[in-house]
Amino acid sequence: MNNIKACIFDLDGVIVDTAVYHYKAWKRLANSLGFDFTEHQNEQLKGVSRVRSLELILGWGGVTKTAEEQEVLATQKNTWYMEMVNQMKPDEILPGAKEFVEVCRKAGIKIALGSASKNSMTILNKIGITNLFDAVIDGNKVSKAKPDPEVFLEGAKALSVAPEECVVFEDAIAGVEAAKAGGMKVVGIGQPGVLDADLVISGLDKMTLDKLFKL
């Protein structure tokens, strides 16, 4: 038995599969600029802020844009992304996610969201699980992007727990690094070969309290 007191969940790719919507919107933007990008490159965008993602994509396409043009492009991507988000229903919560959060809550474990997305609250409201979170730290509340641990450290602070008492759930390479940099345990959601986490599972439907306390 360890002293886990809180779980901090990333949103995109952990609670909901908005990673697919981000990909579709970025791909549409890249294609409109005359180039494409690969699934492998897309992997590097997970957990990365909107502004930084655009910089990376423009770099891959060999395209240079002014700061003003970049703002227009980032807004366009977000408009396309939100068109998909606004169609979301509660049945889009990833398998086992809501159930695992509820099991944690019943066990007295505090719950926070730790996401780079500025659209986090809209998404939580759309899928109807906002009330399951004791704290929500999103892209509007932090200034340093993952792999900086700020978002998770702010989550721990909001829950009044120490970093070493927290377990982070992440699907992004940058997010796993951020959790480790914050001195937290981390469960990777995805493939073991990609994520260097304390435990890697394919989804929250594979997570149990037993596994949590064995970390």
Ligand code: G6P
């Ligand atoms: C998450 C996603 C990223 C996304 C970032 C910002 O971390 O994994 O793909 O770029 O949030 O999201 P936003 O909704 O603010 O554009």
Ligand code: MG
């Ligand atoms: Mg994610």
